[in-house]
Amino acid sequence: MRIFLQIRPILAALRSHKAAVLLLVLEIALTMAVLGNLVFVVYGTMQRSHTPSGVTESQIGLIQSIGVVGEDNPGTVAGNLAVMRSAPGVEDAAYGFLPLWHADRSPLFLDASRQHPAVHAYEFMGSQGLNRTLGLHVVRGHDFTDTEIPDVMDVFMGRLSAPVPVLLTESLAGRLYPNGNALGSILYDGTKSLRVIGIVNHLRGEITGSASDDDSLVYEFRVGAQNMGGGYLVRSQPGRLPEALRAAAAALQKANPGHVESKVLTMAELRENYFKSDLASGRMLVAIMLILLVVTALGVSGLASFWVQQRRRQIGMRRALGATRRDILHYFQAENFLIVTGGVALGALFAYALNLFLMKRFELAHLPSHYLLVGAVALWVLGQLAVLGPALRAAAVPPVVATRSV
Secondary structure (H helix, E strand, O other): OHHHHOHHHHHHHHHOOHHHHHHHHHHHHHHHHHHHHHHHHHHHHHHHHOOOOOOOHHHEEEEEEEEOOOOOOOOOHHHHHHHHHOOOOEEEEEEEOOOOOOOOEEEEEOOOOOOOOOEEEEEEEEEOOHHHHHOOOEEEEOOOOOOOOOEHHHHHHOOOOOOEEEEEEHHHHHHHOOOOOOOOOEEEOOOOEEEEEEEEOOOOOOOOOOHHHHOEEEEEEEOOOOOOOEEEEEEEOOOOHHHHHHHHHHHHHHHOOOEEEEEEEEHHHHHHHHOHHHHHHHHHHHHHHHHHHHHHHHHHHHHHHHHHHHOHHHHHHHHHOOOOHHHHHHHHHHHHHHHHHHHHHHHHHHHHHHHHHHHHHHOOOOOOHHHHHHHHHHHHHHHHHHHHHHHHHHHOOOHHHHHHOO
16 A cells, blocks of 8 residues: 555656656556567477477388489389388388478469469379378378389379379368368379378478468379489387488498488487477577667666665655565556566557567568567566665665765
């Protein structure tokens, strides 16, 4: 109750220092606006870096094998996969693509005229067994069978006589066929017709934070005596990925002396590389937030110290009239709370304005209100901590010393 009684004199005192109060309120408002949006960006990056791709990442590795110009190579794709599967610790292997590695989206059409794309989706293609190697789960329909998948040369040369069987993710099936009749439907990419035979739960080509990240399709082809470089995927037995990947890479190199292995990476290393720049930016933003908070705390503490020095006579008179140390301490804390509250309220408006700008320029999502609440609490706590030292010094001023200082 005694604190509430001090609000009127506090407001009267603040009105006599309008310029200083306004500058401090603006500083707190800018900190609030920047802090709310930066926390939102950094937290979003952290969330994205932990979003699952939909494959069994802990058991999957990549070997990128590239042919050397002018070198003869006796290896074939089928032979390469056979030697890799025979390596210690290897459970399965396939030739093809995997998430977070050269993923591109292609337009998909619902009619053969290909005039208007229905959606853009990630296309994962690879040799027979790609689905098993990635560890995808067919939740409706059926998996690929060896008799229905086309030959790789027919796919690449455009000699297909029937639609290519494909698996869609649930997200993509829902976008293309919201009435739920995806199975058995025919759709088209830029060169082929595709027949939906099954639905898998998740497969993300990239992790950008967009709902369309999970719009993907998979198809397989038969490989044989072709001599192709590219991505060879290894699925290890649980807990044996490092040794299985090394063994498979050694076996692949022995079978392909005319190739070089430009990349040998686990899926965890691929993920680390994919988010490397984002996480570095996140660390820089955290540093900026800390600097902002320190500058704001110094501003609050500095102004409070100045006011304590200016009000020594006033403090002494209040102590002489019966005010306790606790009253003086609470006076400065309440004064700081009112100033920070003004900055927080103005900062909330600035934060939404900044968020609208970022939404238009950088496609940032809408700023949820709870980020502002967290920012407000942080600034209230910071303000109280910053003013505590000057307030304690003010409370320690004895009435006699204050009166002599006049």
